[in-house]
Amino acid sequence: TQLLEQSPQFLSIQEGENLTVYCNSSSVFSSLQWYRQEPGEGPVLLVTVVTGGEVKKLKRLTFQFGDARKDSSLHITAAQPGDTGLYLCAGAPQGAQKLVFGQGTRLTINP
Amino acid sequence: DVKVTQSSRYLVKRTGEKVFLECVQDMDHENMFWYRQDPGLGLRLIYFSYDVKMKEKGDIPEGYSVSREKKERFSLILESASTNQTSMYLCASSPEGARIGEQYFGPGTRLTVT
Numbered sequence: 001t002q003l004l005e006q007s008p009q010f011l012s013i014q015e016g017e018n019l020t021v022y023c024n025s026s027s028v029f030s031s032l033q034w035y036r037q038e039p040g041e042g043p044v045l046l047v048t049v050v051t052g053g054e055v056k057k058l059k060r061l062t063f064q065f066g067d068a069r070k071d072s073s074l075h076i077t078a079a080q081p082g083d084t085g086l087y088l089c090a091g092a093p094q095g096a097q098k099l100v101f102g103q104g105t106r107l108t109i110n111p
Numbered sequence: 112d113v114k115v116t117q118s119s120r121y122l123v124k125r126t127g128e129k130v131f132l133e134c135v136q137d138m139d140h141e142n143m144f145w146y147r148q149d150p151g152l153g154l155r156l157i158y159f160s161y162d163v164k165m166k167e168k169g170d171i172p173e174g175y176s177v178s179r180e181k182k183e184r185f186s187l188i189l190e191s192a193s194t195n196q197t198s199m200y201l202c203a204s205s206p207e208g209a210r211i212g213e214q215y216f217g218p219g220t221r222l223t224v225t
Binding site: 042044090101 | 152203218219
């Protein structure tokens with residue numbers, strides 16, 4: 001059983017479309033992170049969300065932390081082929097000292 | 112820039128062999144981690160270390176051990192490799208006091224055990 005459930009696990013869309021990736025849990029997290037991983041490389045940290053309800057923007061990417069700090073979403077506007085990759089959410093449940101990851105969302109943006 | 116390097120990008124070993132995976136970071140980070148990554152499962156924590164000569168078990172330590180003799184180097188050891196240890200292995204580091212989720216990853220070692 002995954003502590004962090006990501007959906008969808010695979011997404012293939014056309015350039016210019018919008019998309020949202022979800023990361024859900026029944027546990028409360030003190031913070032959640034989003035990483036992007038490209039083929040043959042390790043994950044690279046994109047953002048950390050800390051406060052319930054927080055919204056952070058990174059160019060065309062918008063990250064939101066749920067009010068109860070149990071879930072997060074990543075929205076991409078006008079997707080580009082360069083957005084292609086594996087997107088991972090991660091977090092440490094409150095009181096825990098270990099990081100857990102979602103299964104990942106493999107995103108493909110077709111030109 | 113923080114750099115985390117791993118000794119091999121690809122490795123093929125036989126069942127029963129002892130395997131060493133090396134990780135080195137150049138930013139004087141206190142914390143180091145070993146994960147394995149499998150399709151549909153995300154990353155799972157094997158072992159971590161918050162200081163030299165210190166180690167803690169992660170979620171899936173069985174069949175693995177680690178060594179941290181120097182601050183910059185964290186080694187993962189497969190005592191007797193088995194086919195179910197075929198995976199991508201990722202090393203990560205972070206500075207003392209960093210949020211636990213904010214880690215710097217190496218490029219990974221894809222290990223195949225035949």
